[in-house]
Amino acid sequence: MTQALQQARDRFEFERARYTAVAEAVAADVEAVGRGLGIAVTTSGRAKTLDSFVKKAIVKEYADPWRQITDKAGARATVADLAQQRSLVEALASHWGARVLSVDDKAVELDIKTLAYSGVHLQIVVPRGDDDGEPDQCEVQVRTAAQDLWSVMSHQYLYKPLVEPPRATQRALWRLVALMEIVDEEVHRAVNQILDDPEFPQARLLRDAERVFYTLSTAQTDTELSLEVLRAVVAAVPTEERAGYTDTLTAFVADERNRLRQFYARFAPGGDLQGEARYALGTQAESVILLERAKSHRMLLADVLDGPAEQIRWLVAPLLALWGDPLPETLPT
Amino acid sequence: MDVSDLDLTTVMLHHVPQAGRSAKGEAALQLADVAVVLTAELRAFLVEKVRTALRNRARPVTEDVAAGSAVAAAIRAHLEGAPASRDLVATSKTLAQALHAAQPGNSPSGMVLVADVVIAGGHALLLAKLDIETGVAASTTVASGQTVVSIEIVPGLFVTDQTRVFKIALFAASGVLDGALHGQVVDAQMDGAGIANFFLQLLGCSLSQRSQELTEQFFDTTQNWLNSGAVSDPEVRAKLEIALITEMGNEARQINPMIFAATHVPTSLRDNFADALTAGGVSATSFKKELDLIQSRIKRVQIETISGVLVLAPPDKLSDGTVAVSNEGSGSVKINDGIKRVSGRGGR
Numbered sequence: 001m002t003q004a005l006q007q008a009r010d011r012f013e014f015e016r017a018r019y020t021a022v023a024e025a026v027a028a029d030v031e032a033v034g035r036g037l038g039i040a041v042t043t044s045g046r047a048k049t050l051d052s053f054v055k056k057a058i059v060k061e062y063a064d065p066w067r068q069i070t071d072k073a074g075a076r077a078t079v080a081d082l083a084q085q086r087s088l089v090e091a092l093a094s095h096w097g098a099r100v101l102s103v104d105d106k107a108v109e110l111d112i113k114t115l116a117y118s119g120v121h122l123q124i125v126v127p128r129g130d131d132d133g134e135p136d137q138c139e140v141q142v143r144t145a146a147q148d149l150w151s152v153m154s155h156q157y158l159y160k161p162l163v164e165p166p167r168a169t170q171r172a173l174w175r176l177v178a179l180m181e182i183v184d185e186e187v188h189r190a191v192n193q194i195l196d197d198p199e200f201p202q203a204r205l206l207r208d209a210e211r212v213f214y215t216l217s218t219a220q221t222d223t224e225l226s227l228e229v230l231r232a233v234v235a236a237v238p239t240e241e242r243a244g245y246t247d248t249l250t251a252f253v254a255d256e257r258n259r260l261r262q263f264y265a266r267f268a269p270g271g272d273l274q275g276e277a278r279y280a281l282g283t284q285a286e287s288v289i290l291l292e293r294a295k296s297h298r299m300l301l302a303d304v305l306d307g308p309a310e311q312i313r314w315l316v317a318p319l320l321a322l323w324g325d326p327l328p329e330t331l332p333t
Numbered sequence: 334m335d336v337s338d339l340d341l342t343t344v345m346l347h348h349v350p351q352a353g354r355s356a357k358g359e360a361a362l363q364l365a366d367v368a369v370v371l372t373a374e375l376r377a378f379l380v381e382k383v384r385t386a387l388r389n390r391a392r393p394v395t396e397d398v399a400a401g402s403a404v405a406a407a408i409r410a411h412l413e414g415a416p417a418s419r420d421l422v423a424t425s426k427t428l429a430q431a432l433h434a435a436q437p438g439n440s441p442s443g444m445v446l447v448a449d450v451v452i453a454g455g456h457a458l459l460l461a462k463l464d465i466e467t468g469v470a471a472s473t474t475v476a477s478g479q480t481v482v483s484i485e486i487v488p489g490l491f492v493t494d495q496t497r498v499f500k501i502a503l504f505a506a507s508g509v510l511d512g513a514l515h516g517q518v519v520d521a522q523m524d525g526a527g528i529a530n531f532f533l534q535l536l537g538c539s540l541s542q543r544s545q546e547l548t549e550q551f552f553d554t555t556q557n558w559l560n561s562g563a564v565s566d567p568e569v570r571a572k573l574e575i576a577l578i579t580e581m582g583n584e585a586r587q588i589n590p591m592i593f594a595a596t597h598v599p600t601s602l603r604d605n606f607a608d609a610l611t612a613g614g615v616s617a618t619s620f621k622k623e624l625d626l627i628q629s630r631i632k633r634v635q636i637e638t639i640s641g642v643l644v645l646a647p648p649d650k651l652s653d654g655t656v657a658v659s660n661e662g663s664g665s666v667k668i669n670d671g672i673k674r675v676s677g678r679g680g681r
Contacts, residue, residue: 238601266373272373273373273374273377276374276377278374278377278378279377296604297604298604298607299594299595299600299603299604299606299607300600300601300603300604303595303600303603314494317385318378318381321380321381321382321384321385322377322380322381322384323337324336324337324338324339324384325337325388326381326384326385326388326389327385328389328591328617329385329389329390
């Protein structure tokens with residue numbers, strides 16, 4: 001072991017806990033950016049293990065291992081499909097701005113006749129908050145679920161095997177990567193078809209609503225009515241807000257949780273307004289969206305209820321008034 | 334006053350007959366001796382109506398102590414009394430009698446609702462005058478194998494989903510300051526710009542803000558909003574600036590900020606504008622347009638040249654030399670200003 005490697009190893013051993021913290025913070029940052037896009041991102045952050053650090057320095061014959069090993073901290077983000085991968089990479093690049101040193105799209109870098117791992121890696125600078133020390137770096141790998149599946153497998157059986165598999169076995173494992181590309185393309189095609197479905201926007205809003213509603217009420221929601229109401233008022237959640245609407249709704253519920261629980265208890269079994277037709281929406285999951293909109297976008301909601309959703313204004317207005325955010329009166333035209 | 338958690342605890346209702354010189358007098362009143370029994374549904378229905386009216390139409394009022402209103406004194410006494418000594422029945426009778434005596438001769442019969450109210454964890458008193466309506470109700474029955482729809486006239490309806498015809502006054506105990514009431518009043522019978530004089534006189538109150546101040550507040554807040562960067566599209570901003578000046582200069586005698594928003598502000602900006610109005614303390618309800626305090630700011634001097642060029646400028650831009658008018662020869666106009674934007678419309 002060279003003196004440079006020995007010094008680098010000792011330093012990494014001493015500072016490794018900090019790199020773990022850096023990696024975890026970056027992973028949390030990635031998750032938050034994904035949430036803002038309405039994308040469910042599975043993240044992890046870790047510092048390189050000490051043995052991997054030393055092994056990499058030896059294999060790559062680094063003269064200055066401390067500087068040349070740039071993945072001492074690493075974060076990984078796994079998303080469902082290629083469109084989400086692209087959106088997340090773009091959002092992360094925009095989020096970190098000048099802190100991004102490089103973006104390596106492995107798929108673009110590959111020879112057209114070569115099949116291999118095709119994730120996207122970003123190398124970023126992470127400023128040191130605790131002192132004036134040199135900024136850290138972190139490698140962020142953004143993968144689809146299929147890319148991740150192949151990567152984990154290949155890492156274990158092709159790159160770092162305990163024993164080298166026979167040629168035929170290696171070939172069998174390598175050709176699996178083609179299947180992963182096909183999976184990603186097929187998922188991408190299917191997702192586009194789903195997004196193009198005219199029922200998708202209200203279905204997604206209902207999913208968001210149900211996630212929070214069932215933490216507040218035990219009432220049974222009528223899904224058909226929910227979709228009918230949301231179809232009518234979907235314009236009250238503008239397109240540009242929909243990706244992050246899960247967070248908007250979650251924040252609203254967090255702010256109003258106790259009041260919401262008391263409110264919904266009135267319409268649930270045993271409540272003083274159980275079964276009152278006037279407050280039929282009190283047992284409906286989509287009502288939580290109406291309450292949130294009445295608080296944050298009262299004029300927009302009123303505009304929608306005076307226009308495309310006029311046929312359900314009579315159903316919505318009593319509930320909002322009882323909640324405490326009555327609609328503005330219909331204005332003379 | 335945030336009325337989102339307003340709730341009714343005890344409600345008294347008194348029947349007040351149609352006003353008229355011959356019908357006036359305490360004997361004609363039918364004053365109740367006990368509070369009404371409210372089911373959860375009824376309570377919820379009334380709460381809805383009261384909250385909606387107050388949120389959309391309330392105007393702040395302040396008691397004029399010198400006026401010596403007996404009604405104001407009764408309300409104050411009720412609010413300042415210890416919970417155990419509060420007598421809603423007696424207070425409500427006093428208020429109903431006073432209202433009956435004060436209302437104009439053409440007032441229809443109605444119900445006076447007086448209620449102890451909880452709002453923001455504190456005690457308040459609500460007074461409402463609701464007109465009585467008559468409606469037709471239908472019911473369906475099956476007799477001898479035939480479905481029959483029967484209809485009947487239902488008198489005595491006093492709150493319906495279409496009801497807007499009522500007056501409300503809300504005074505919180507926390508609003509009694511220096512011996513004077515501060516509260517909120519709604520008069521849905523007026524065209525929106527005011528409160529019936531008899532109702533204010535009955536309460537011994539006057540509107541907390543003069544129309545001149547309300548007009549100035551609306552004008553300033555809207556201009557500040559336009560200058561805040563909230564409207565990024567310069568064309569939209571220009572249209573709104575023109576709409577504001579037009580609103581101030583047109584023949585309408587009142588301003589309704591919500592109608593202004595609905596008419597001129599793009600839907601995507603309307604909530605932002607409404608939030609700015611709220612933050613600026615601007616009344617969401619209609620108010621009388623009084624331009625005294627902003628006259629100089631909304632004035633535009635119009636100069637038309639011989640060749641048909643039109644120059645519109647605020648008067649102060651003429652006095653500070655930004656727009657210089659010379660009377661030499663056939664006269665000339667010189668604008669000493671930077672160009673922000675040049676735009677054109679139409680064809681040749």
